[in-house]
Structure formats: structure tokens, C-alpha cells
Amino acid sequence: MAVRVERPNVKKGQRAIVISDIHANLKAFLKLLKKINFSEQxxxxxxxxxxxxxxxxxxxxxxxxxxxxxHTVFAVCGNCDAIAMEVLKDTKNEELLKYILLRKQTLIGEMCREAEIELNRGTDMGKVKKVLQELYKEEINFICELPHIIEMGQYVFAHAAVYPNRMEEMKPSQAMKADDFMNQGYHFEKYHVVGHWPTSLYCKEIPECNPKIDKENKIISIDGGNVLKRDGQLNALIIPDLDQEEVNFAYVDQLRKAKVLNTQEAGGKSFCIPWTDSLVELLRTEKDFTYCEHISSGNKMWIPNSYLCEERDGWHTEDISDYQIPLTYGDIISVTEETSRGYLVKKNGIIGWYYGMLEFLPENID
Incomplete structure (x- = not known):
């Protein structure tokens, strides 16, 4: 299958809202559209x-x-969306069944539950596919018809990547899945906007979930780690005019909100451990924390025990940092974790540790 590129005509001066990696989080999606006053214009x-x-x-x-x-809505296909196309294939039945059984939250799994199809290791997935092809023909066709790349004005949009000077020659898989795209050394004349790779993975010292904007190389990455990370957020890149390079953004998360009651200065040098390089050695455990050494860097930090998991090759941690975030009395922040040592919080998309007192706000306060 060849890559599909669309170049739609739109009215000049229309505001463009770009959102990536919703990952079935309808509540956050609706909340974000409301926050940015999304309209038919x-x-x-x-x-x-x-x-x-x-x-x-x-x-x-x-x-x-x-x-x-x-409304005026355009969408490109991501690697997770493309899984639905497996329903149309006669091959890899066992692989698809295993995938659904291992994961509770899948589109095909939801289709099966709604159709009252019970899946187990002995299920004939070939027969299931035929049923789903009939019941969900419209939904599957919608995904199959999605383009992989959209070009409008001074912007090019794809889920994961667009490679210089050969947009039409790319394979769909290249546009849908490309890790660490901003660090691959590409430069563009137009801004290329992608998702797929959580922006926090680009952070070495101070963790942040906001969009990353590389003005020199004209690349913008906007995946805020929504659903995938405890402190993730759903970002909206806002482009007031597609013929101009001005952008801003907004985000929502579903974390508890609280008011800061003690001013706190920024801490000293900090570092981040990403899930892509998460192997650690456990040195000492106290209450709900373990003092760990990051294997590849040699850096040491206290990590909440709930972030640690033992795998075949040793102990790993979720994304974590020892950054002490600066906060001022009265700041409203999102709270990820409450621990014996303090709170892991987020302010304006930046994540860090806070060691003062908090006043938690009602759940409907954002």
C-alpha cells in the first residue's frame, strides 16, 4: 500500500487545532475542545x-x-489506528487474538464485547473477523481511508514522521511509526508537526509534557503522553493561521488539582530517567521509596516503589525525575503522586517534586 498524502484547500485565516494521541480518552478530548472553544469556524x-x-x-x-x-475535521492514520485494518486480512489471526487477549483496552476488543463475542485462546479469529467486517464496516472503512500525511499552508502533518524530499515515496509504516523523530537530524522548509513519541522523552533534566518546538529545523512534536503516562496530558497545538508560523498551545489532564500553600525554590541539578532507558539497580529501601542507581548513567535518586517493576533483565522504573519544581503560594497545580517524601506535581506542563503543604480542590475544578 502506498502512502496517502492529502493537500486540502481551506479558507484563509481559519484557526487550526492540532491534537495527537487521544488514545480513546474521550473525556479528555471533549474537555480539551471545550477549553479551547472549538467551533465550526x-x-x-x-x-x-x-x-x-x-x-x-x-x-x-x-x-x-x-x-x-x-465541522472541518481532518485526521491521519496512526500505528494504533491501523490495527483495525487487521480485521480485513486473512492472515495473522493468532497474532491478533493474542494481542486482544493481552490488552483490555483495544478497539477490536470493544467491537467484540459490543457484539457479544466472547474471546478465548481457542477462538476462531477468522470467523470473528467476518462478523466484525459486517457489523463495523463503516468504522473500519473510515480508518482505512485515512491519509498518512496532510499538507496545508506552511505545515505538514503526520502521526510520526515525514522524511525530507521524498514524501510521496514513503511507506505508510514510516509515517505512522518513527521513534525519537526530533533527534534524527532532519531539517525542513515548512513546519512538520508530529505526535507518536511523548515529548517528555526528549527531556534530559527537567521533565515536561508540553509540545516541543524546534524553530531551527522546523519540527513540532505534540504528544503529551496522554493515557500512557501517570502525569501525561492531552495537548492541542493552536495555529491561528496556517500560512503563518505563529503557534501556541493548551492542554488538559485528569489529575487532582490543588493549591500550593508554601513557596518553594527550584532545586539544584536534576536528571530524568525515561522508560526507553529505565534499567536501575536497587540500593536501599525506606518506606515507600527505594534509592536506585540508573544503570546507563550512574545517576542515583529515590524512586517511589510504585514506579518500580521487576522484569527478566532486572528492575525498571516508569518515567521519573528528581527535579524540585519552583512554586509560589497560591499556584494551582496537578498532583500525580502523594508520598511520604512529598508530592509529585505538574505546573504548566512541567513535572517535579514539591515538599510543602497543599489544599486539594473540588474535583470539578480545573
Whole structure:
């Protein structure tokens, strides 16, 4: 299958809203659209991975399909969306069945549950596919018809990557899955906007989930780790005019909100441990923390025990940092973890440790 590139014509001066990696989080998606006052006057561009990993893949897909009928909505296919195309294939039945059984939150799994199809290790997935092809023909066709790349004005949009000077020659898999794209050394004349790779993975010292904007090389990465990370967020890149290079952003998360009661200065030197390089050695445990040495860097830090997991090659941690975030009395922050040593919090998309007192706010306060 060849890569599909679309170059739609849109009205000049329309605001464009770009959102990536919703991952079936319909609640956050609706909350974000409300926060940015999304309307029929705007252009909405979805950068793939609309479904999978979250709780509402089918509802999210239906919502986008209906929204596309009444609003100006464009979407590209992400690697997670493309899994739905497996329903149309006669091969890899055992692989698909294993994938669904291992993961609770999948689009195909939701389709099966809604159709009252019970899956187990002995299920004939070939027969299941035929049923789903009939029941969910519209949904599957919607995903199959999604382009991989969209070019509008001074911007190019894809889920994971677009390679210089050979957009039309790319394979769909190259546009849908490319890790660490901002560090691959590419430079563009137009801004290339991608998702797929959580922006926090680009952070070496201070963890941050906000969009990363490389003005020199014209690359913007916007995946805030929504659903995948405890402190993740759903970002919206806001482009007031697609013919201009001005951008800003907004985000939402679903963490508890609290007011800061003690001012705190920024700490000293800090470092981040990403899940892509997460092997640690356990040195000493006290209460709900363990003092660990990061194997590849030699750096040491206290890590909450709930972030640690033993695998075949040793102990690993979720994304974590020892950054002490500066906060001022009255700041409203998101709270990820409450521990014996303090709080892991987020302010304006930046994540760090806070060691003072908090006043938790009602749940409906954002």
C-alpha cells in the first residue's frame, strides 16, 4: 500500500487545532475542545492514534466520525489506528487474538464485547473477523481511508514522521511509526508537526509534557503522553493561521488539582530517567521509596516503589525525575503522586517534586 498524502484547500485565516494521541480518552478530548472553544469556524487536525490503550475507543471513533460531518475535521492514520485494518486480512489471526487477549483496552476488543463475542485462546479469529467486517464496516472503512500525511499552508502533518524530499515515496509504516523523530537530524522548509513519541522523552533534566518546538529545523512534536503516562496530558497545538508560523498551545489532564500553600525554590541539578532507558539497580529501601542507581548513567535518586517493576533483565522504573519544581503560594497545580517524601506535581506542563503543604480542590475544578 502506498502512502496517502492529502493537500486540502481551506479558507484563509481559519484557526487550526492540532491534537495527537487521544488514545480513546474521550473525556479528555471533549474537555480539551471545550477549553479551547472549538467551533465550526475552526479546522481540527487529528494526528493519529485516536484509539487503543484508553477506555472508549469505539465511542471516540464514533464521535470523530460524527464531528467530521458537521465541522472541518481532518485526521491521519496512526500505528494504533491501523490495527483495525487487521480485521480485513486473512492472515495473522493468532497474532491478533493474542494481542486482544493481552490488552483490555483495544478497539477490536470493544467491537467484540459490543457484539457479544466472547474471546478465548481457542477462538476462531477468522470467523470473528467476518462478523466484525459486517457489523463495523463503516468504522473500519473510515480508518482505512485515512491519509498518512496532510499538507496545508506552511505545515505538514503526520502521526510520526515525514522524511525530507521524498514524501510521496514513503511507506505508510514510516509515517505512522518513527521513534525519537526530533533527534534524527532532519531539517525542513515548512513546519512538520508530529505526535507518536511523548515529548517528555526528549527531556534530559527537567521533565515536561508540553509540545516541543524546534524553530531551527522546523519540527513540532505534540504528544503529551496522554493515557500512557501517570502525569501525561492531552495537548492541542493552536495555529491561528496556517500560512503563518505563529503557534501556541493548551492542554488538559485528569489529575487532582490543588493549591500550593508554601513557596518553594527550584532545586539544584536534576536528571530524568525515561522508560526507553529505565534499567536501575536497587540500593536501599525506606518506606515507600527505594534509592536506585540508573544503570546507563550512574545517576542515583529515590524512586517511589510504585514506579518500580521487576522484569527478566532486572528492575525498571516508569518515567521519573528528581527535579524540585519552583512554586509560589497560591499556584494551582496537578498532583500525580502523594508520598511520604512529598508530592509529585505538574505546573504548566512541567513535572517535579514539591515538599510543602497543599489544599486539594473540588474535583470539578480545573
Amino acid at each position: 475552526d479546522i481540527l487536525i487529528l494526528l493519529g492514534d485516536m484509539v487503543e490503550k484508553g477506555e472508549n475507543s469505539l465511542d471516540l471513533l464514533h464521535y470523530v466520525m460524527e464531528l467530521k460531518k458537521t
